[in-house]
Amino acid sequence: MTNARQRAYALRDRFVAAGAQAVEPPILQPADLLLDLYGEDIRARAYVTSDALRGEQMLRPDFTVPVVQMHMEHGAEPARYTYAGEVFRRQEDDPERANEYLQVGYEVFDRVDPAAADADVFALIADTTSGLNLRAATGDIGILMAAVDGLQTSDRRKTALRRHIWRPRRFRALLDRFSGRTPQPDTRAALLDGRVETDVPLTGLRSQAEIDARIAALHADAAEPPISGAQIDSLDALLQVRETLPFALAQLHDLSVDLPAIRTAVKRLDARANALKDRGIDVDTLEFEANYGRTSMEYYDGFVFGFYAEGRPDLPPVASGGRYDALTRRLGQGQEIPAVGAVIRPGLLVELEGGQ
Amino acid sequence: MIKLGVPSKGRLMEKTFQWFEKRGVMLMRTGSDREYAGAVDGIDGVALVLLSAGEVPRELAAGRIHLGVTGTDLIHEKLPLWEQQVEPMAEMGFGHADLVLAVPQGWVDVDLTDDLDAVAAAFRATHGFRLRIATKYHRLVRDFLRDAGVADYAIVDSQGATEGTVANETAEAIADITSSGETLRANHLKILEDGLILASQATLWRARGADLTDTDRAVLSALMAKLSLS
Numbered sequence A: 001m002t003n004a005r006q007r008a009y010a011l012r013d014r015f016v017a018a019g020a021q022a023v024e025p026p027i028l029q030p031a032d033l034l035l036d037l038y039g040e041d042i043r044a045r046a047y048v049t050s051d052a053l054r055g056e057q058m059l060r061p062d063f064t065v066p067v068v069q070m071h072m073e074h075g076a077e078p079a080r081y082t083y084a085g086e087v088f089r090r091q092e093d094d095p096e097r098a099n100e101y102l103q104v105g106y107e108v109f110d111r112v113d114p115a116a117a118d119a120d121v122f123a124l125i126a127d128t129t130s131g132l133n134l135r136a137a138t139g140d141i142g143i144l145m146a147a148v149d150g151l152q153t154s155d156r157r158k159t160a161l162r163r164h165i166w167r168p169r170r171f172r173a174l175l176d177r178f179s180g181r182t183p184q185p186d187t188r189a190a191l192l193d194g195r196v197e198t199d200v201p202l203t204g205l206r207s208q209a210e211i212d213a214r215i216a217a218l219h220a221d222a223a224e225p226p227i228s229g230a231q232i233d234s235l236d237a238l239l240q241v242r243e244t245l246p247f248a249l250a251q252l253h254d255l256s257v258d259l260p261a262i263r264t265a266v267k268r269l270d271a272r273a274n275a276l277k278d279r280g281i282d283v284d285t286l287e288f289e290a291n292y293g294r295t296s297m298e299y300y301d302g303f304v305f306g307f308y309a310e311g312r313p314d315l316p317p318v319a320s321g322g323r324y325d326a327l328t329r330r331l332g333q334g335q336e337i338p339a340v341g342a343v344i345r346p347g348l349l350v351e352l353e354g355g356q
Numbered sequence B: 001m002i003k004l005g006v007p008s009k010g011r012l013m014e015k016t017f018q019w020f021e022k023r024g025v026m027l028m029r030t031g032s033d034r035e036y037a038g039a040v041d042g043i044d045g046v047a048l049v050l051l052s053a054g055e056v057p058r059e060l061a062a063g064r065i066h067l068g069v070t071g072t073d074l075i076h077e078k079l080p081l082w083e084q085q086v087e088p089m090a091e092m093g094f095g096h097a098d099l100v101l102a103v104p105q106g107w108v109d110v111d112l113t114d115d116l117d118a119v120a121a122a123f124r125a126t127h128g129f130r131l132r133i134a135t136k137y138h139r140l141v142r143d144f145l146r147d148a149g150v151a152d153y154a155i156v157d158s159q160g161a162t163e164g165t166v167a168n169e170t171a172e173a174i175a176d177i178t179s180s181g182e183t184l185r186a187n188h189l190k191i192l193e194d195g196l197i198l199a200s201q202a203t204l205w206r207a208r209g210a211d212l213t214d215t216d217r218a219v220l221s222a223l224m225a226k227l228s229l230s
Helices: A003-017 A031-038 A041-045 A064-074 A114-128 A141-149 A155-163 A168-178 A186-192 A208-223 A229-239 A245-258 A260-278 A325-331 A346-354 B010-022 B053-062 B072-078 B113-127 B138-148 B182-186 B214-226
Strands: A028-030 A048-051 A055-059 A079-088 A100-109 A134-140 A242-244 A287-289 A303-309 A319-323 A339-344 B002-007 B026-030 B037-041 B046-051 B067-071 B086-091 B097-104 B131-135 B153-157 B173-178 B189-200 B202-207
Touching (some): A003 A100, A003 A346, A031 A041, A041 B138, A064 A325, A100 A346, A114 A134, A114 A260, A114 A319, A134 A260, A141 A155, A141 A260, A155 A168, A155 B113, A186 A208, A208 B113, A229 A245, A245 A287, B002 B010, B002 B053, B002 B214, B026 B046, B037 B046, B046 B053, B053 B067, B053 B072, B053 B086, B053 B202, B072 B189, B072 B202, B097 B113, B097 B138, B113 B138, B113 B189, B138 B173, B138 B189, B173 B189, B182 B189
Parallel strands (some): A134 A287, B002 B046, B002 B067, B131 B173
Antiparallel strands (some): A048 A055, A100 A339, A134 A303, B067 B202, B086 B202
16 A cells, blocks of 8 residues: 555544544546536546446546535435545646545534534644644635625626636626726627627527527616726725735724625634634634635635645645535535535645655 | 658648748659658658648657648647647648637627627526537637636537537537638628637647657758758
């Protein structure tokens, strides 16, 4: 057995000792579910294979989705799970990155005290990786989502912004459009003035009714006042929060005067900070970045964190995790449960320990 | 021996032969019409390898040919980190083709990738599956759409007659190579204003990883001098 694998099983045993049940999801996962969740981007990251009976399958790119699925089907509450095994990631751009590596995870499904569950997971990962001088980064996607929900603008615009929270550039372009900072394209103006006509027959599945509905929506949007500069400024100030946790909290409390919608989310962060402190985490030096986690997989919707090796910017995070309540809703067929989890890469742990 | 890979048939082969001939290097096919054998005149130490344009990227990457002629589109699609594997020596001025994103002309509300993204979201909500884009250039299209911030689409593979997939309702949009746009128009499709994914033309490439003896090196620089590329 390799060192990394020994380490993986030792970590899993440790998580079992912390109260988790060990599970072993299959390596082959049905592709349609993952595609439905992640979209086409997952194809760039996961190996797809197929057979005539089961159709497209993916070599598991992560454990979270199958574990959530398993829990939603027949899990008791509350529940804690752990697993250790390979995940597979296609690499198209960087030959140095591993396309197959071990992951050990810890997932908590608990509706009683989310702040405590967040802190449990973070503290457990911090404890398992202590001694390696890792830098922890934290964030909270839930605050940003709350800020978007609180904008004084149409639901349609809020939905569009929420959909692109995980694509920061697109998010920014939409904000600029909705606030009138970038003018609408000429083609849009022509369409709204009724200057666009075509006598070409409509082909394809998208119907005339769908086209008409979008044009009506565009007219409604054009009549909508721009999102005010003050709201955009507050949102920008929020996105720029990058401080140690106590200072970040102070800034967020100040910001919630102008963005009252984030109050509940900021209170959750308060509670989390206290829970982390209770578990011996030095929150005074813990980094918090409002923008953190926006370019990762789009299922995290609350607390997000990662542990990075100092002086090794070439390495991916040694551990990472976060809260994914919405994923349980998507996979729960009408049910949902607050959930938080994290993964560690034992291979990187062994490599870093060897280098010390 | 320096191996030069050239497309084995059609206009691309003829134009390639003409391009080299203009520069004093005669490429020719030998044997019967159906035999893929060739010869080189005008310089010693260069061998002609005739193969499909689609295989040139792979052969260059493997170092089995030292030089090769193929389109930019195929190099970018088939070779990840292509800059590290091949070096473009000359754009040859023919084989112009653009990889473009096209939607039905009847979609009067769609002109930009922005619009396509909004339509994709609505389409998924209405139909319960993602808006399908038919193409054989999976990687290029995916990278392009990721940069453009388009979500809620799915790529469906189409190795030919791609323009027909929309009318056949197996896709809602397509990404394909076009030179004049005529096939697109004939199939009632229009190119998005910001839908140019890649402007491609026939290009002479050098394999960075191919082994060279000292003699090979001398032949290569003589050839480059002859082609006025050194």
